[in-house]
Structure formats: structure tokens, C-alpha cells
Amino acid sequence: xxxxxxxxxxxxxxxxxxxxxxxxxxxxxxxxxxxxxxxxxxxxxxxxxxxxxxxxxxxxxxxxxxxxxxxxxxxxxxxxxxxxxxxxxxxxxxxxxxxxxxxxxxxxxxx
Numbered sequence: 001x002x003x004x005x006x007x008x009x010x011x012x013x014x015x016x017x018x019x020x021x022x023x024x025x026x027x028x029x030x031x032x033x034x035x036x037x038x039x040x041x042x043x044x045x046x047x048x049x050x051x052x053x054x055x056x057x058x059x060x061x062x063x064x065x066x067x068x069x070x071x072x073x074x075x076x077x078x079x080x081x082x083x084x085x086x087x088x089x090x091x092x093x094x095x096x097x098x099x100x101x102x103x104x105x106x107x108x109x110x111x
Contacts, residue, residue: 004040004101005031006110007047010055021056027111028060037069039105042098043090044074052086061089074098 011020012027031037041064043051050057051073065071071090078084078092102108 001107002105003038003107003109004042004105005038006108007041007043007050008045008110010046010049012111024050024111025057025060028057028064032060032063032067037064037067038109039070040101041069041071041090042093042101043072044077044098046081048073048077048081048083051088051090052083053088055088058088065089072097
């Protein structure tokens with residue numbers, strides 16, 4: 001089953017942001033260690049911050065990338081947050097690719 005994960009925030013869930021950042025880290029590290037992996041991780045809005053310098057989850061994202069997960073980030077969002085020179089993992093993409101993945105994959109999970 002073709003699977004994609006959306007990260008649209010730098011924290012996991014609603015509520016306390018520090019807790020949410022810990023939860024996102026735990027989620028990505030468990031995902032990295034799992035047998036079944038998504039095909040894509042798509043980052044947009046403030047979710048693009050997780051692929052940049054200073055992110056606490058770069059280890060897990062690098063590990064996922066090394067295991068074949070394609071990590072993409074919305075170029076408009078990268079520009080909005082002025083992060084063009086800060087990307088550490090993954091690649092810049094656009095809304096055309098993000099929409100195409102959302103519409104053509106069997107399972108799209110937003111975290």
C-alpha cells in the first residue's frame with residue numbers, strides 16, 4: 001500500500017508545544033525503527049522547520065531518508081520562513097507534487 005505522511009507543524013498534536021515536539025520526535029524515531037515505512041514524508045507550513053538546522057528530529061529524518069523515504073518540503077513554506085539555506089535533509093518541492101501524492105496514494109496520514 002502506497003503511504004505518505006504529512007507533517008504540517010513542528011509539534012505533534014494540539015496543546016502544549018514542548019510536549020508536541022517530544023511526541024513528534026518519538027513518533028519519527030519509532031517510525032524509523034519500524035519494518036514498514038511510508039514512501040513519502042511531506043512537510044508544509046511550519047512543518048518545514050523539522051528538516052532544517054537546529055531541528056531536534058534530524059537524526060530520525062536522516063535515518064528515514066537513508067532507508068528510502070522521500071522527504072519533501074513545500075517551497076513556498078520554506079521561502080515564507082526564510083529557511084532556504086537551512087535545509088539539512090530532504091528536498092524542496094511544490095504544491096503540484098504534494099497534491100499529486102495526496103490524490104494518488106492509498107493512505108495519507110497527517111500527524
